[in-house]
Amino acid sequence: MNNYLAVALGGAIGSMARYWLTISLVRYPPHWLPLGTVSVNVIGSFIIGLVWAYLQQRNESEFVRLFVAVGILGGFTTFSTFSLETVYFLSEGETGRALVNIAMNVVTCLLAATAGIGLGRWVF
Numbered sequence: 001m002n003n004y005l006a007v008a009l010g011g012a013i014g015s016m017a018r019y020w021l022t023i024s025l026v027r028y029p030p031h032w033l034p035l036g037t038v039s040v041n042v043i044g045s046f047i048i049g050l051v052w053a054y055l056q057q058r059n060e061s062e063f064v065r066l067f068v069a070v071g072i073l074g075g076f077t078t079f080s081t082f083s084l085e086t087v088y089f090l091s092e093g094e095t096g097r098a099l100v101n102i103a104m105n106v107v108t109c110l111l112a113a114t115a116g117i118g119l120g121r122w123v124f
Helices: 002-025 035-057 062-076 079-091 095-123
Strands: none
Touching: 002 035, 002 062, 035 062, 035 079, 035 095, 079 095
């Protein structure tokens, strides 16, 4: 039961943080791309890299891992939203917009996760 509580509490925190960041970024251009989604995916990917590096060095409890990685970061990142937005762009015939969205999310998140792991290994 504690594991479910860890995921639920972390998920609530992550979801609220994602919502806050997304509505905060809506007012900034370019408005034709979902920058809120890209931002939370990049930030979340970087942080999960840090968390992974940290957990490799420490013997943290399963509760902590579930709370942070599955709960907070699972609630914070939005690859499901990214997928839906990309499919929508494609269905509207906006292939270029879909490809830019894919590249921005996938490439920048992979780079952010790599940077997070590298920084985490250096710091921890």
